[in-house]
Amino acid sequence: MTMLFDPPATPAVPVIRGDSLFPVRRIFCVGRNYEAHAREMGFAPEREAPIWFTKSPAALCAAGGMIPYPPGTRNCHYEMEFVVAIAGSGFRVDAADAMALVFGYACGLDLTRRDLQNAAKAKGFPWDTGKDFENAAVIGPITRAADFGIPAAQRIWLKQNGTIRQDAVLSDMIWSVAELVADLSGMYHLAPGDLIYTGTPAGVGPIAPKDLLESGIDGLAPISLRVGEPE
Structure with missing residues (x-):
């Protein structure tokens, strides 16, 4: 049998130290994983089960450009995130063993069409269009886990046009990396190439054409993104 058209290339993220690329298989994201952000979104910061949603690999966007x-929205928000890259395989993994699946970490931005998300939520509809769209999963180069160390009190921050908008530490996360990996592995067979966006601190807000977003996490390569005019 012959393919009707050429299949799309597999999205890949550069890995720091060497010339390797990390091929992306799936993108998982966590909602409301920082207490202050949960409050600013109008929710009590309870330690309930992690809230998961997905983005397609087609949403991946290399930082720096x-x-x-984004089309279809008048209220698109930035959300700075700590991204976990998975290179092991596992199903129903205990939290004590979860970190063995982790290859490395990167800075990322979860862009959100907030008006579409809120409208869908109000009607009890899925909010895929608010989260999964072109360029909605921005990511920087991946640092190997051994080079980064243990996620703990590293600072996570974002500037919009030179003004700090988000500023927290990774230890503010309600669910740790190990707990997130373990929980996700109870619903999916995790495999090499999976990415986990682990949630955003308080301070999310709208972007606009001509904006410059700059963000970083201690120990990782910082990222930037410029916003152009709508197409």
């Missing part, structure tokens, strides 16, 4: 202002 410019993207057009």
Whole structure:
């Protein structure tokens, strides 16, 4: 049998130290994983089960360039995130063993069409269109776990046009990396190439054309993103 058209290339993220690329298989994201962010979104910061949603690999966007202002929205928000890259395989993994699946970490931005998300939530509908769209999963180069160390009190921050908007530490997360990996592995067979966006601190807000977003996490390569005019 012949393919009707050429299949799309597999998205991949550069790995720091060497010339390797990390091929991306799936993108999982966690909602409301920082107490202060849960409060600013109008929810009690309870330690309930992690809230998961997904983005397609087609949403992946390399940091450092410019993207057009996303279509279909008038209220697109930045959300700075600590990204976990998985290179092991596991199903129903205990938290004590979960870190063995982790290859490394990166800085990421979860862009959100907030108006579409809120409208869907109000009607009890899925909010895929608010989260999963082109350039919605921004990511920087991956640092190997051994080079980064244990996620703990590393600072996570974001500047918008030079002004600090988000500023927290990774230990503010309600669910740790090991707990997130373990929980996710109870619902999916995790495999090499999976990415986990682990949630965002308080301070999320709207982007606009001509914005410059700069963000970073201690120990990781910082990232930037410019926002252009709508297409």
